[in-house]
Amino acid sequence: MTRQLKETYTSIIQERLAVLFEIGVYLHNIPIDQFANDFACSKIGKAFENMDPIYVMGKSSSELYGLMYDENPNKKEVPSNHFPEYWVGWVLGYAQCVLKKSYTTLIKIFPCSELMNNYFPYHEMDINHIIGVFKEKLKKHSPLKERRKMIGLSRKDLSLISNVPISSIKAYEEGKRDFGHASAYIVMVLARSLCCSIEDLIY
Secondary structure (H helix, E strand, C coil), rough: HHHHHHHHHHCCCCCCCCHHHHHHHHHHHCCCHEEEHHHHCHHHHHHHHCHHHHHHHCHHHHHHHHHCCCCCCCCCCCCCCCCHHHHHHHHHHHHHHHHHHCHHHHHCCHHHHHHCCCHHHCCCHHEEEEEHHHHHHHCCCCHHHHHHHHCCCCHHHHHHHCCCHHHHHHHHHHHCCHEEEEEHHHHHHHHHHHHHHHHHHHC
16 A cells, blocks of 8 residues: 555544544443444454455445444434544544554553543644654553463563563563564463463554
8 A cells, every 4th residue: 555545544544433433422422432442342443444445435434333333324424513522533543543553452551531631732733742642651551561460470470481581571561672573482472371362462
């Protein structure tokens, strides 16, 4: 995909998701974090992550809402009033496109209710200011650490089980080394040691 086409898709994704949030949260009174989770876990969310033209280009936000909740899709687009809910969807769409993280990860590290609380003053700033907040939160996000703690292992325990140096585990958990660029072998042995999938440790 060319850069120009990616930028076009990003712009369309932002607009679709912005209006979708306005429909779900503002018009249908679905709590914003619930709606964000419904979207992230739906086939629509996965399609948007993959920039699937059938959904990104071929469906209005009203139709997408109908597909999400198994309701009769409304082909008529709802005019936007650019409420804070709109801004949240607009930012979330952009964040996923530029940061290349799943919607599930993004709403976990920065819940949409918290994002909406930042409407003032961020909506008046360049979008890259709020993207900077996402980046800072992502640095602190460590699925490896969360999984290790969930099953009750210390770093030393995990090092002994996996044969991965404790210094490496510490560096990955604290974001001093990018776990996304760890060797396939290290990711595999850590996932096996933590009884989870590789995807569980990356996202």
